[in-house]
Amino acid sequence: MPQRAATAQPLKRAEKKEVTRQQLIAATVDSIAASGFAETTLHKVSARANVSRSLVNFHFESKEQLLVATLRHLTEEYRTFWMKAISRPGLSAAGKLNAIVDADFHPQVCNRKKIAVWYAFWGESKSRPTYMEVCARADSEFARTMEELTAAVVGDGGYAVSPAVAAKGLRCMIDGLWLELLLAPATFEREAAKRTCRTYLASLFPRHFDMPAAAAPAAVPEAQAAAGGER
Amino acid sequence: MPQRAATAQPLKRAEKKEVTRQQLIAATVDSIAASGFAETTLHKVSARANVSRSLVNFHFESKEQLLVATLRHLTEEYRTFWMKAISRPGLSAAGKLNAIVDADFHPQVCNRKKIAVWYAFWGESKSRPTYMEVCARADSEFARTMEELTAAVVGDGGYAVSPAVAAKGLRCMIDGLWLELLLAPATFEREAAKRTCRTYLASLFPRHFDMPAAAAPAAVPEAQAAAGGER
DNA sequence: ATTTTGATTGAACGGTCGTTCGACGTGTCG
DNA sequence: CGACACGTCGAACGACCGTTCAATCAAAAT
Known part of the structure; x- marks a missing residue:
């Protein structure tokens, strides 16, 4: 077939x-x-x-251009993934933030293989400005979108926090959690990572996000048993 | 002389x-x-x-061992730096968390050169387990210390959040903010980074941390003009 | 003063890297 | 059907990599 x-x-x-x-x-x-x-x-x-x-x-044309194309492919895949996640109709701003958190820890974009590649490019980015430019361009779009969402939540709930700061905190927390998957895959848990993000959101925006319950002791029947053993 | x-x-x-x-x-x-x-x-x-x-x-003995020694040097320098920061006598648990935030964005450990090297090693860590082990060992000590501090704050303030989750969130946020210095050095501001962390802490532990005021418009006379133009 | 030890050098070696180039064979199109 | 265009291959080249080794020279030991 x-x-x-x-x-x-x-x-x-x-x-x-x-x-x-x-x-x-x-x-x-x-x-x-x-x-x-x-x-x-x-x-x-x-x-x-x-x-x-x-x-x-x-x-x-050269090895370098293959690498750039690979990075572009990675950023494009990531971009379409989170954009699709927040495009579901009827989603509030808070719901979209939740969807971004879900998307960012979905096995399709958040697995050790791809995270390792992201970090490899980031590690080279200082010496190869092209990488930096590609990453910065992608990041800034993601950041702008997230700031719009936090601004909507802040406006709706009358919170005192700066939307930009709230968004930056969430973005950085996600990147750091990815690093945990890379360096400590044995202890990394997708649901725990999401819970960490949601704890942050719930403490900043208590009227829009529920504080997650304490860890369900690994008995969550999550469809996490992906292919190949690698996460 | x-x-x-x-x-x-x-x-x-x-x-x-x-x-x-x-x-x-x-x-x-x-x-x-x-x-x-x-x-x-x-x-x-x-x-x-x-x-x-x-x-x-x-x-x-080999290039590889030089690289491992370099990574060890980096972890050791970082370790002594934050340990010294929290060893000041008379510091409460909350005060120590604040000191860690200050230390993590101090130019001595948080500058583009060293961050680039950290990320370079992280990027290679999946393919070279030795790096992973060195990093994991250092990270786990830092994580344990930070969890003790958040546990003390939680116990003192009767907060509902899990100390481990709170600590993990802060650690990851710091790593992510480092990445911002690496990829977007033009927009990175040390004080803004600290403010992002303190916003997180103040929203989690409102009776122990003050919510930072909105950004002072870059007029802060910070002793930031370090040598060489590189930050 | 003489010997010994050990940090440092420069030259050399084998291996592998990225790239180039001519040849081949198969879709494409007149 | 025939000529061309083009994706693919294998071989070859020059450059540079990490490593080895004998020679050197000054500090340490005798």
Whole structure:
């Protein structure tokens, strides 16, 4: 049951090219997560993608451009994910903040492999301004959106806190919780991370968020048993 | 005016060796910050330290061990810094939490160069378990200390929040704020970062922390004009 | 004063990296 | 159907990496 069942098998040339391109980017993500930034070579990437080594320089002019494309892919995936999460109709500002928290710890964007790649790029960003620019551009959009949401909540509830400060606190807390998944995967719990964020929101905006109950002792029947054992 | 004016010039052999060792570690920090993890080579490190290339393999068995020693140096410096900050006598638990916030954004540990190095190591930690272990060991001590402090505050004030959750939130927020210095140095403000943390603390523990006033418009005569323009 | 120890050097080696280039084969289109 | 365009491959190249090693020279020990 191939996906293109209707139009018959043959991949058009342009399509196949794009598929290979995406394979290379996916292989780069895998390689950075598995071998780190320093030891990610075009040899390893092309081997993972099952293509010849020289193909990388054909699709991307250089290794550096492959890395930039990979970072762009990552930011774009993240962007569409949280945007979709808050686009559900009938969601209040508080509901959207809750949706962002859920999205940010969803296994699709928050798993050790992708977090490792994020941190690898961040670690290189000081020496490669291009990365910094790509990240900053994505972050600023996320920050602006979140500030609009906190501003709506503050306005609605008459809270004294600055919306910008509240939003920044939540954003930073999320980034830090990601780091916990990276450095202490054994103790990281998705639900606990969300609870940490919601505790923050409930203490800032008590009339819009409920203070989470104490930890349910790991008996939560969460659909967390994802594929592959890696979280 | 040499430092060792009293005991005359001559460095003992063991002393000189240790000095060189520290120079190499400092050069490694500089190189990772300037060139990133991937492009940090022994050639660049030895050039920065003004020693021959082969000296690195004399003091450290391999490049990898130099990097581990650098990470250990970083964790140790950070550890002594926050420990000293909370050891001032007569400090309440809340006062110690405040002191930790101050310490974590002090230019000595929180500047772009060192943050870049932290993130570089974190980015490689998934592929090099040694880094993960070193970081995890340091983090767990910091986490335990902070949990003791939040537990004391919670006990004293009869708050409902879990001390562990409160501590984790603060730790993660700090890490995330560091990232902001790394990725958006132009908009990062030390005092604003502290204010973000204190807003969190004041909303969780209103009877122990004052909600910070709105931003003083950058007119704070902070002794922030450090050397070199880099923050 | 002489020997010994050990920090430091410069040259050299093997290996691997990113990139280039010509050849091949298959969709694409006149 | 035939000529071309283009995605893919394998081999090759030069550069640079981390490491090794014999030689050096000054501090320490005898």
